[in-house]
Amino acid sequence: MSRPRTEAEYLARLVPPSVAGIGRRRLLAGTAGAGALLGTGLLAGCGSDSESGSSDSKTVSLGSNQSDPTPKNVIAKIMDGFKSSSGIEAKINTVDHNTYQENINNYLQGKPDDVFMWFAGYRMRFFAAKGLAGDVSDVWGKLSGLSDAFKKASTGDDGKQYFVPSSYYPWAVFYRKSVWKQYGYEVPTTLDQFNALGAQMKKDGLSPIAFADKDGWPAMGTFDILNLRVNGYQFHVDLMAGKESWTSDKVKKVFDTWRGLLPLHQPDSLGRTWQEAAQSLQQKKSGMYLLGLFVAQQFSNDEQDDLDFFTFPEIDPSIGAKALDAPIDGYMMARKPKSEANAKKLLEFVGSKEAAEIGVKIDPATLVANSQADTSGYTALQKKAAELVGSATEIAQFLDRDTRPDFASTVIIPALQQFIKNPNDVDGLVNSIENQKKSIFTS
Template identity: 85%
Template sequence: MSRPRSQAEYLARLVPPSVAGLNRRSLLAGAAGAGALLGTGLLAGCGDSDSGSGGDAKSVSLGSNQSDPKPKDVVAKVMDGFKTSAGVTVNINTVDHNTFQENINNYLQGKPDDVFTWFAGYRMRFFAAKGLAGDLSDVWGKLDGYSDAFKKASTGDDGKQYFVPASYYPWAVFYRKSVWQQRGYQVPKTLDDLNTLGAQMKKDGLSPIAFADKDGWPAMGTFDILNLRINGYQFHVDLMAGKEAWTSDKVKKVFDTWAGLLPLHQPDSLGRTWQEAAQSLQQKKSGMYLLGLFVAQQFSGADLEDLDFFTFPEIDSTIGAKALDAPIDGYMMARKPKSKDAAEKLLTYLGSKDAANITVKNDPSTLVANSGADTAGYTALQKKAAELVGSATEIAQFLDRDTRPDFASTVIIPALQQFIKNPKDIGGLLTSIENQKKSIFTS
């Protein structure tokens, strides 16, 4: 595949995987626990799902999963920008990121906020197909600065748009330049190089690879990149769509390779959050960390300037190292917002270059989706991240966004955590995943 020459061409490869016959299987397996959370107001929205397009047009509610300090502050600044622009107040309902994701189905079936943060691709289409999201086709008629690929990633199976992209970020291996310069480390180009580097870091008293999976999702990034490097992008798409067997030799090779790398990973990862793992990199206790660009949230000042990254090295020379995860974050609208007019005004603003410019000025941990934004304020790290996405031949959305939400949360998360605890029974683990996959994808 030839290397694309423009950002438009790069992003044209960011088309979400096609998954035929989106299944209507309910996500209510955890309804009792989720209902309890809703009852305590942890994910109770401010909107009214039974009301129409009327309501107080001077205010609109936003359900936000941006609970970490930096992104939470950026969201507040963007909403202040909307209030200045439109004279409409945004009431922000911020919920812990994991709680938000785990209870999104119940939230959307209850009384959600008028607008809510969510993800592009499959995870957007899933709820659009269930009738739990508002049609934003009219909003898209007012937007500019987006490639066709971003529009496709925002489009449901019915051809209507249900999502407004705000930002995206690549996953890569991050490290501190000063530590590597001091130790004479070189960026690994192959898996053998990575293993040799990790062994040297161990001798030097470092945890070679910072690692955390207390919240369940970070390990998905490790699985994704190994699968992309070993089996390629199309296999990733087909595996996520339920079209390939988890018991295949190809998947087994991913886990065998991962098992070989586990000794290089920071121990006791199931008791550690990604922020804590990032802090070990920041404190120069770990040599590198595979994560999204948002790792920059844990760095500031000179420490942030010292942060650099490389794409995960090649494993199979016939496949190369050009595919990567680069998820898109953005906003959706409830199916019946209390004020449709105010909600659409907010979403139009959120898709504008003005909103993107506020993000550029305040958040060094992401890339903005609107090409009309002034990115002169990007840090060196952001500029390099944009170039990395630009040079990618294929772009995935991340495991739990490229497959069914119920499969990701109820099967893959516990399976990967079980593997991390006991990497010796890979065959039994993959048989269990495959049996559960068949049940979920054929129901």
């Protein structure tokens, strides 16, 4: 499924030639949307191209994608803690999550904030390799409480660290305990049981699976989990790396399995945001929702006690159900921050036990990366999520974090949305994806 020529021309106009190969999630439609975006702080960041360390200012700027109320409050409180401990004020430049990701390339090429929020793994390594991020290896020398696994996820291809992790969260199938108790539902452990449960939920007047894909990324989670269950972790990461063919029978089986599940999904998903889908679960109109732990942000404190989850059931007994998506969020430094010293002080703080404990107190929908933090305040949901991640045999970062950004944004998002609209042409779908993959991965 090729992009319309007009969109390709728009991409060429908006993205500098030096980063045209980087890509992003879908561009804002029309020049009016792009023009309006120029008024946000994102493209105009507070950073500078001056030599690092040239400023002795008591300020540092932070580019944040945490725009929903709860995580936005967490960042504000952490920055308050940073000011109290260092005397340095962090000026927060918050941009809504999707706009942030859609424009990250232009942002980093221009004058970004001194520190910016981003993702571990492939996405971090990609920008580090492009020279769009600063080396923070010396910061890691001052950090404690972060595991070797987190350090590996923060390390670029050159062996240096470019990322400081702050939190992570697993994807799972969420449900309300009161609803399941009312109807006598039990957690399924096989795909057949999952399908039978969905059929019963339909009879009981529920949408079995809350679902939304207006923003393009939620469907990636469904593809991830089905591919992990059908084909296993190694095939999944190799497919994301461009090493396996999308036209293989293995990939076709993923889409065939998904097609069988689509009747259980909430209809009209392409016009619905993930928050709206979460509200259908909150309002007891849907029986289940496959999403990240952040779904808890859409529930009140009392309702969170009624929220539970299970990992997606096994499809192939030889593969099992131990692999999952558990993306890591955190911070990176611009390649030329206005004050490198202040930026690194901020990174040292956000990776600290103190910052982690601020997050624990405020946000029940995340897990902190620092193992030294007091997590006695974790809710039952958080404790169970931490145990789930701890018991996983393999952990993926999420589709658009495990592959090239341009492939995820310009090929996979429209392909999965096309599949949702027309699930009956799997051969045409995978052929289109493979042809575009070859072009992108060989460029």
